[in-house]
Structures are given as C-alpha cells and as structure tokens.
Amino acid sequence: MLPPQPRVVVLAGGVGGSKFTLGVRAALRRLNAPEATVVVNTGDDLWLSGVRLQPDVDSITYALAGVNDTERGWGRAGDTERVNEELQAWGAGWPWFTLGDLDLGTHLARTGWLRDGLTPTEVLARMAQRWPLGIRMLPMTDSEVDTHVLFDDGGRLHFQEWWTRHRAKLTPRAFENPGIADAVPAPGVAEAIAAADVVLIAPSNPVVSIGPILAVSGIRDAVRDTSAKVVGVSPIIGGRVVRGMADVCLTAIGVETSAAAVARQYGARSADGVLDAWLLAEEDAAGAPEVEAAGIRAVVTPLWMRDEATSAAIAEAALGA
Template identity: 80%
Template sequence: MTGSPRIVVLAGGVGGSRFVLGVREALRARGVAETTDSITVVVNTGDDLWLSGVRLQPDVDSITYALAGVNDTGRGWGRAGDSERVNHELQQWGAGWPWFTLGDLDLGTHLARTGWLRDGLTPTQVLERMAGRWPLGARLLPMTDAEADTVVDVRDDAGGGIRSMHFQEWWTRHRATLEPVRFDNPGIEDALPAPGVIEAIASADVVLLAPSNPVVSIGPILAVPGVRDAVRTTPAPVVGVSPIIGGRVVRGMADVCLAAIGVETSALAVARHYGARSGDGVLDAWLLAEEDAQVADEVAELGIRSPVAPLWMTDAARSAALAEAALAAAGV
C-alpha cells in the first residue's frame, strides 16, 4: 500500500499503550506524514470510575501520557516525576481509597476532566480537548460516552455467597486474589459507540487488536453495541496480537480473568476466544510469539492466519518492530 494507511487500534492497559506507541513509531520509520487521520485508537473505558468526586479514566490517561512522552515508564501508569502530597492529604481526611494512589499531576488531569464533564462536554469532547495539549500523532476515542464501569463478582468465602466490587478495587486492592466468577459492565447494553468509532472502523485500511487483556480491556470495547459488528463487517483486515507469550501473560493478571470465563492461558485458546471472521468471530490473523510457534497450525485450523514474530515490547524499537509485523500481517 502506498501513502498513509488508516489504522484503527482497539486498546487498553499498559500493553495497549506500548503497542500504540509502536504503531506510531512504525509509521514514522516508514516516513509516513504524521496526522491524526493515520491512527485512531479506540480506548477501553471499562476501567473508569468516580473517586473523591472526580472522574478517572485509567486507560485513556495511560495511552495519552504514553503518546505525549510524559508517562511513568517504571510504574506503567501515571505521570513521570509525579508527587503524592494531595493523595496523602486525602487519606488524612479518610477520603478516597488508601490503596489507590493518585499523583498530583494526575489529579490535575482528573480535575480538568471532571470540570469539563460538569460543564456539559461529553467524554469524547473531553478527550479531544486533552489531546490538544500534546502532539500525540493519533486520534483517541473512548469506546463510548456512556458510563459502563467494569464490576467484578467474586466468590465470598466468608459469607458463602457472591459479592460485587468495582474492577479497580479487585485489581488494585486485592491484586486479583479474590476468585472472580463474572465480569460485567452495567448499562453497556444500552450504550452507544462514541462518535467516530464505527466510522473509523468502517473506513480503516487495517484494524488491530492490541495485546491488551482480552476480558477487561478488549472485551468491553467489543461489548459496546455495534462495535463487534463493525469489526466483523469492515472491509479492512483485522489482526490481533497475542497477549500470551509461551503460555504466560506478559503483564498483569489476565490469566485470572481468562480463567473466570473458561479460557485457558494460551495463545491458541485466546485466538479461539476471539474467533475467525470467517465464522462468527473477529479475527483474520493472530500474531503469535516465537515461543508459541508450535500452535500456528492449530490457529490456522480455526480459519485464522497465524504469522509468528517477536512479541516482547521491552523498548521502543521492539514495540515498533511488533507493530510493523502486525501491519505486514494485514498486508499494509
């Protein structure tokens, strides 16, 4: 393909932010003129929550900060060089969650966002305003303007039943140690895709599923009514990148999430979970790690092409090489 391909990435989490950075760097290496028309990122907003009166969007902020070059690469979230004076003061008042750290610079983002929301802007409009601060080289869209925060039902051993909590409490406070039995996004069945999401997918030259958590990052995006159908019917090839390398998750607790929906932690099982577009799934190709090359034929038997490439995103060059491999798998 000549010229600038129109790339849509479905993404969330640290893996998503690193992969989106890689896509941008891969286009730069090709000498493609950097415009927001080249890359559209549809970001998971299932992680969002209200805390201490402000609206937090962890995945939105992680990807924004990464593209802006102001993210804390050591922690994988938040702003580089941040302080926590306000967070400490909130804890002295007994406000917020003592186990959920809010950096001072990060709080500035949350306060600005909340003010704009209360002024009547939609999350899409807020994100557009946020993106204007830095030259991101991509257009970021929330998956929906509706609030559809992820709730986890966990097994309550003490009470002998099931109790529910926000995903962030399960993930951050309990480190996914409480056995999940169900993930839900209340209200998502009535949500609409954010303006521009369906149009971007329909007009894309390639759609990429980032190596993000299939259950709580990519899952909520595809659960927004109309998004899965748009991915299934786009004329563009759809390429997913495995978040599993050698039978293990790269980061986080995706293995616990997968087990809760009956999917084993393997590249083959996740490919089967997404399914082939030739059937009722969403994939044309599934990029496998070199460590999982032995299952390439089994993935192909699902009706999904199974190229193999190095998937570790340990630095910017490797992230760009991975993105280039994903684009090559799509023929763009």
C-alpha cells in the same frame, strides 16, 4: 495488499495497549501514513473522591505524550502524592489507590469539562491539544460503563478494587459492565473502523480491556463488517501473561492462558469472530497450527515490547500480516 499509506484503527487498553500504540505511531510515521485512530477502553473508569478517572485513557495519553512513569507502569513521571496523603488523612478515597498530584490535575480538568457539559469524546479531543500525541484517540463510548467483578458468594467489587487492592487474588465468577447494554459507540468510532485499511487489536487484556470495547453495541459488528483486515496481537508469551493478571480473567471465563486459546476466543471472522490474522510469539510457535485450524492466519514473530523500536517492529509485523 495494504496501500502504502494505510488507514489504521487500533482497539486498545492499559499498559500493553499504550506500548503497542507507541509502536504503531512510529511504524506509521516511517510510512508517512495518516495518524492512527485508537479506540480506547473506558470500561474500567470510575468516580473517586468526586473526580472521574479513566485509567486506560490516561495510560495511553501519558505514554504518547512521553510523560508516563515507565518504572511504575502507570501515572505521571516524577509525580508527588501530597494531595493523596491529605485525602487519606480525611478518610477520603481509597488508601490503596494512589492518585499522584499531576495525575489529579488531569482528573480535575476532565471532571470540570464533563460538568460543563462536554462529552468524553470532546474531553479527549481537548486533552490532545496539550500534547502532540500523533494519534487520534476516541473513547469506546460516551456512556459511563464501569467493570464489576462478581463472586460465588454473591458479592461484587469494582474492578479497580479487585485489581489494585486485592491484586486479583479473590477468585472471580464473572465480570459485568453495568450500563453497557445501553451504550453506543462514541462519535467517529464506527466510521473509523468502516474506513480503515487495517484494524489492529492490541495485546491488551482480552477480557476487561478489549472485551468491553467489543461489547459496545455496534462495535463488534463494525469490526466484522469492515473491508479492513483485522489483526490481533497475542498478550500471552510463552504461555504466560506479560503483565497484570489477565490469566485470572481468562480462567474466570473458561479460557486457557495460551496464545492459541485467546485467538480462538476472539474467533475467526469467517466463523462469526473478529480476527483475520493473529500474531504469536516465537515461544508459542507450536500453537500456530491450532490458530490456523480455527480459520485465523497465524504469524509467528518476536512479541516482547522492550522499547519503542521493538514495539514498532511488532506493529509493522501486524500491518504486514
């Protein structure tokens, strides 16, 4: 059993990760437990118009701060785009990649601190001083690791161009993370996982959000070696992705778009994987025996994150697993 005030680590990225992290924070507050540590994917970061963008970091930060644009699913609420329009008038940046004015303020502050010599870990700590996030956030690594999409014709695109401009309609052959072979976990990541009572894998894209985190040398081993229970939450409900184009990513690596198939892709810790338990939606209950057969405890529960209360209920179910 978990202690009454568990120490929790979450591996997360993107919009699904931000919604789940809100639920984890709410659930832990009910338990009067310590703040969770969230290890955030930085594999889709990029330089654009001279500033460093960290899309997953910012999505989770804005959500925790309560300033995110819930309608668009990204960026700041009530943002304007005057600077973005001026950049486009100069032929700078990407015309199909909108940078809001408030969002640019974040990117400029981050870039300035990085130029001053701060590490991404130190930048995140400084960002957290502005808003009471109620979560300790760490990047997966302080190294620069982007994601590239490879195609059969030998071409490649930055993940953000493939995802945002082409809406993942160009069929990928594979995904690559230049620089990840030399990356090491950011300070505190391995230690937090080792000291945790439970490690939660958020319902984020398994390929381009959670995949890069686990690919950083030492993080997968830390997850496998921890005494904590490792519980994942399916990003697939009713055989379909909840948001985004994760199904295209899964197809590219030869994985079926199903809750059970994603669980098998992560694998059981008893068989060189990372999972002890896996939360499936009620719509996917028929796949529970398949998950159990892979050596992973299957827990069937509602998984729609409609608001903070439903997200908290999912987090509580994950802790209970």
